[in-house]
Amino acid sequence: MHSGLKVVTVAVVTITVIAIVSPAVATAGQTPSDELFPPYTTPRTADGRPDLGGIWQSFTTANRNILAHSAEPGAHPELLGAWGASRGALSIVEGNELPYQPWAAAQQIENYENRTLVQVTNDPSRFDTGDPEIQCYRAGVPRANYMPYPFQIFQTPEQILIVYEYKGASRTINMDSEQGAPGDTWMGWSNGHWEGDTLVVDVTGFNGHTWFDRAGNFHSDALHVVERWTRVSAYHMRYEATIEDPNVFTRPWKMSFLLYRQVEENARLIEFNCIPFVEELMYGPLGFLGRQEAENQEPDD
Amino acid sequence: MGTVAWAPRRVSMLLLAVMLWASIPVTGQAPPSALINQRSEETVEAAREASPRTPEETFAYFEDEVDEALAQAIRQVWDPTRIRPNSPRTPWGDPDLGGYWLNAAYTPLERPDELAGKPLYTIEEAIEAFRGYVTRDASVDPATVHYDWTEFGMDIWQSPVRPNRRTALIVDPPDGKLPALTPEGRERLQTQARLDTLESRSLYERCISGNQGPPGIPFTQQTGEAQIIQTPDHVVLTMQSNSDVRIIPLDGRPRPPDSIRAWLGDARGRWEGDTLVVETTNFHEERKWRGAADNLHLEERFTRIDEVTLLYEATITDPTTWEAPWTVEFPWPKLEPPGLFEFACHEQNYGIINVMRGVQARAAEYEAALER
Numbered sequence A: 001m002h003s004g005l006k007v008v009t010v011a012v013v014t015i016t017v018i019a020i021v022s023p024a025v026a027t028a029g030q031t032p033s034d035e036l037f038p039p040y041t042t043p044r045t046a047d048g049r050p051d052l053g054g055i056w057q058s059f060t061t062a063n064r065n066i067l068a069h070s071a072e073p074g075a076h077p078e079l080l081g082a083w084g085a086s087r088g089a090l091s092i093v094e095g096n097e098l099p100y101q102p103w104a105a106a107q108q109i110e111n112y113e114n115r116t117l118v119q120v121t122n123d124p125s126r127f128d129t130g131d132p133e134i135q136c137y138r139a140g141v142p143r144a145n146y147m148p149y150p151f152q153i154f155q156t157p158e159q160i161l162i163v164y165e166y167k168g169a170s171r172t173i174n175m176d177s178e179q180g181a182p183g184d185t186w187m188g189w190s191n192g193h194w195e196g197d198t199l200v201v202d203v204t205g206f207n208g209h210t211w212f213d214r215a216g217n218f219h220s221d222a223l224h225v226v227e228r229w230t231r232v233s234a235y236h237m238r239y240e241a242t243i244e245d246p247n248v249f250t251r252p253w254k255m256s257f258l259l260y261r262q263v264e265e266n267a268r269l270i271e272f273n274c275i276p277f278v279e280e281l282m283y284g285p286l287g288f289l290g291r292q293e294a295e296n297q298e299p300d301d
Numbered sequence B: 001m002g003t004v005a006w007a008p009r010r011v012s013m014l015l016l017a018v019m020l021w022a023s024i025p026v027t028g029q030a031p032p033s034a035l036i037n038q039r040s041e042e043t044v045e046a047a048r049e050a051s052p053r054t055p056e057e058t059f060a061y062f063e064d065e066v067d068e069a070l071a072q073a074i075r076q077v078w079d080p081t082r083i084r085p086n087s088p089r090t091p092w093g094d095p096d097l098g099g100y101w102l103n104a105a106y107t108p109l110e111r112p113d114e115l116a117g118k119p120l121y122t123i124e125e126a127i128e129a130f131r132g133y134v135t136r137d138a139s140v141d142p143a144t145v146h147y148d149w150t151e152f153g154m155d156i157w158q159s160p161v162r163p164n165r166r167t168a169l170i171v172d173p174p175d176g177k178l179p180a181l182t183p184e185g186r187e188r189l190q191t192q193a194r195l196d197t198l199e200s201r202s203l204y205e206r207c208i209s210g211n212q213g214p215p216g217i218p219f220t221q222q223t224g225e226a227q228i229i230q231t232p233d234h235v236v237l238t239m240q241s242n243s244d245v246r247i248i249p250l251d252g253r254p255r256p257p258d259s260i261r262a263w264l265g266d267a268r269g270r271w272e273g274d275t276l277v278v279e280t281t282n283f284h285e286e287r288k289w290r291g292a293a294d295n296l297h298l299e300e301r302f303t304r305i306d307e308v309t310l311l312y313e314a315t316i317t318d319p320t321t322w323e324a325p326w327t328v329e330f331p332w333p334k335l336e337p338p339g340l341f342e343f344a345c346h347e348q349n350y351g352i353i354n355v356m357r358g359v360q361a362r363a364a365e366y367e368a369a370l371e372r
Helices: A077-083 A102-113 A124-128 A275-286 A290-296 B006-019 B032-049 B055-074 B123-138 B183-191 B351-371
Strands: A054-058 A151-155 A159-164 A170-175 A189-195 A198-204 A224-231 A236-244 A253-261 B099-102 B170-172 B225-230 B234-239 B245-249 B266-272 B275-281 B297-306 B309-317 B326-335
Touching (some): A275 B351, B055 B123
Antiparallel strands (some): A054 A151, A054 A253, A151 A159, A159 A170, A189 A198, A198 A224, A236 A253, B099 B225, B170 B326, B225 B234
16 A cells, blocks of 8 residues: 655656647637628626526637647557547637746746646645646636536626536626635636626636646736627627736737537536546545555455 | 635644544444544544633633624524515516525534423523523634634624524424434445545545535534525525535426436426425435435425525435435525635645544554554
8 A cells, every 4th residue: 555645647658749839820719700600689688688698618629738739649548549639729829829938938848748747745735736637626717618518607687607517616707896806716706897798707816726728838826817708699609818927928818719509408517526536546646545455455464 | 826725724624633632442343433433522622621711711702792693693583483485586586595695503403302392492592592502612712722613703603693493403303303214224324434545534525525415404513605696597506615516407307317426416496486496316326415325315495584584494305214204494594795705625625635644543553452
């Protein structure tokens, strides 16, 4: 049986460091041109506000990398073969480039190399290791909006609640509120207002532990996100976000992508509570699992 | 980077406190879990005895706050014999349950033996019982006891908790006691009793779900906040503990098949007059709430009584675990915003490491003692 703290390094088999080799292809994120959709009048809620309610999901692969990326094998091709592999895709970032400060560009490479490193401690150094997603941590904003999981929006006049299928994480958008973030959190503090039919959300109060993607693109606790949510059809919503973080980037930058509405009969979120899925990864090396103890029993014990 | 993690920290510290102190009484062939389970009372007692102040001296220090809280509370004694729902309505005409609510009570789950045959206090007795609980909590020296839910600032008398004429949360069976366990239920509880592996620890310690249900029964007199967001076709119930979210569709859609299981179950809601009735099934096989099996059927009823009160009722049915269904009932007083705050339990679950090291050390000492 293992005992004590132990660094678990899952072998990183892939050899491509994608994120730093950005092809010089300018794109305007991943939303379609304005002309594609005919003029659309957003339906209204009981209190007369634009109705964004429903189950939405992005179909990008930006959760793997917000910049352009090729198809690649997963971290354990010897175990998972094509199951672990993922698609290539264009970037959701305008210009396909992140304006990192030099130290931050180096940090992103280190993050990428250590993205499957899990080191569970009972002090804050636990947050210096791999991708928060691999440990079932909250995804933060904007990442939660382009993870490969749907989310559901509920509206009242004073608050808009977004419940994400991933981890059952939620965030409350306080409408027309002067209240600032009372403390740092994973999902941030969201204040919203309407600009025409667009929901504009100002998000601050992050703790700096979340990443933008599995490629190690990151930010600090100075992250400031301004989101713009605009329905463009009965089944589509444009999502745009402006990202500011003077500790990490040299200038603000933008991302955009399209959200698709789930319209299947009885569409619903299915609970995705990933904590039981990560206990072996996180606590197994500390020797806490009974099933592991049983497996490791010597025959003469 | 200043991480504010008050909620997980108080959970972790509580668990840590529970694991400290205490020697191992080795008595016969008791399994390690029995020993581990004994700790918390001893720990709290030891901490209280360490105080240089008497309980009376501590209470005197907080007396003004206590007086103020009691003056508030005794104007709002919960009297279940005088319920006349008068619910405000949403713009679309449903009873309006929206807002922040307090899921907490001093009333014990089961009626104490000395109150057998007495389901209701008089108003005066209810106030007296309430005063007793508050006095007990306010007499705990905060310099010695930390994070045990009686510490000043965490004890529930500083919330809008109400005195209650009921002597137990359980209103059915009429004796105010949990129904007898079936043989199968008893066996399930016993096989669960091992506590020195991560899988056998509570879902709350592992941050898989919070300590506020479902059903939303207060956990050993701790504070617990709830938020209800309401739209014409959904009610969403969020609990502060673990930020657990339950999405309750109201459109009469069919249940998912048995093969779909969830730690918080699968909820369906409907209006019956002024009452929101929520039926929840499809609980996860490994949840084993109070020893229940995965066929647990939960019916909850939420009724807005007035501006500041939501009546909460829950009936728990599982014939493979209990000989009869049982029902709890108590008021959820209204809370003012700002309400809830993100409870990232798993992300900052430092406590589980200390808990596991503690119980493994206990189990090893126990086994060594047995060998001697």
